[in-house]
Amino acid sequence: MCVQEALSKPPLSTSKQPVLFQLQDKYYVKLDLSAVEVNTASCFSDAVEFMLMIHYVFNLCFDYELKPTFGFLEKVLGIPVTIGTSSALTDLLRFVRW
DSSP states (O other): OOHHHHHHTTTTOOOOEEEEETTTTEEEEEEETTEEEEEEEHHHHHHHHHHHHHHTTTTTOGGGHHHHHHHHHHHHHOOOOOOOOOOHHHHHHHTTOO
């Protein structure tokens, strides 16, 4: 499957937020109607870090359903947490002793 074909299928075609996806051995971030190859990513965690950078550089809000996940990643990576503290995030961080 090529990148344009992947972008034309749900969930990529219906998402309004940046989406991280992998095709073969490369990672991409879907932005609007195009995909940006994450050529600096040697592993999944590098690609997730790139995805966080995109949110910061373009000053995007995190998707509502993913706010706890991104809040956890911000905390773990030492980035100032932008989503506010929720009881679920606080409990999770306490559970992993962060």
